[in-house]
Amino acid sequence: xxxxxxxxHTVVRRGIRQILVDAFDSCEVAEAQNAAELMTMIRAxxxxxxxxDITLPxxxxxxxxKDLKQERPHLPVVVLSxxxxxxxxxxxxxxxxxxxxxxxxxxxxxTTAINLGLKGQRYMSPALARKIAFDSVANLKDLxxxxxxxxxxxxxxxxxxxxxxxxEMGDILTLSTKxxxxxxxxxxxxxxxxxxxxxxxxxxxxxxxxx
Numbered sequence: 727x728x729x730x731x732x733x734x735h736t737v738v739r740r741g742i743r744q745i746l747v748d749a750f751d752s753c754e755v756a757e758a759q760n761a762a763e764l765m766t767m768i769r770a771x772x773x774x775x776x777x778x779d780i781t782l783p784x785x786x787x788x789x790x791x792k793d794l795k796q797e798r799p800h801l802p803v804v805v806l807s808x809x810x811x812x813x814x815x816x817x818x819x820x821x822x823x824x825x826x827x828x829x830x831x832x833x834x835x836x837t838t839a840i841n842l843g844l845k846g847q848r849y850m851s852p853a854l855a856r857k858i859a860f861d862s863v864a865n866l867k868d869l870x871x872x873x874x875x876x877x878x879x880x881x882x883x884x885x886x887x888x889x890x891x892x893x894e895m896g897d898i899l900t901l902s903t904k905x906x907x908x909x910x911x912x913x914x915x916x917x918x919x920x921x922x923x924x925x926x927x928x929x930x931x932x933x934x935x936x937x
Contacts, residue, residue: 730756731743812934873916
């Protein structure tokens with residue numbers, strides 16, 4: 727088995743590597759730290775599965791996933807993120823990923839997601855599966871139409887809900903504080919929020935974060 731880990735944090739890559747080495751006998755594990763390296767390595771070699779961070783320094787992970795699936799439609803890709811799965815997991819599955827695993831539970835869920843992906847199946851946590859099943863039968867006629875947010879806007883919204891400052895968000899997303907501020911302004915315009923507290927309330931109400 728040949729696996730490719732894509733994450734810009736060395737410590738995270740080492741941790742994922744150890745999980746894979748422990749779970750898959752005699753596997754080969756390579757690493758990329760950004761989207762550009764990933765695409766170069768994907769075109770140069772054949773891989774059995776990719777573990778992809780959703781937040782990369784040069785591109786949004788979901789955009790990378792879509793490009794990756796165009797290059798290698800049948801390659802299993804498991805997406806990791808520090809964000810809760812409630813919103814991103816569905817986006818990942820729609821973009822062609824075989825599973826979405828929060829980093830905090832990677833040691834328990836990652837190998838399960840990869841094994842299912844290798845069999846041509848998709849992975850959903852029990853909590854996400856229950857939510858999707860509930861939503862499919864729930865009466866949604868009284869709910870307002872959801873506001874269309876970009877993946878980056880959702881990332882900024884989640885970080886605001888976590889109480890991060892503009893500079894902290896910039897460091898996490900590898901963006902300037904000016905760019906982060908622009909995303910925050912877009913969020914306020916789209917949601918009608920006036921303060922960060924309004925944005926946090928919206929994030930909780932829509933299930934982007936759990937408090």
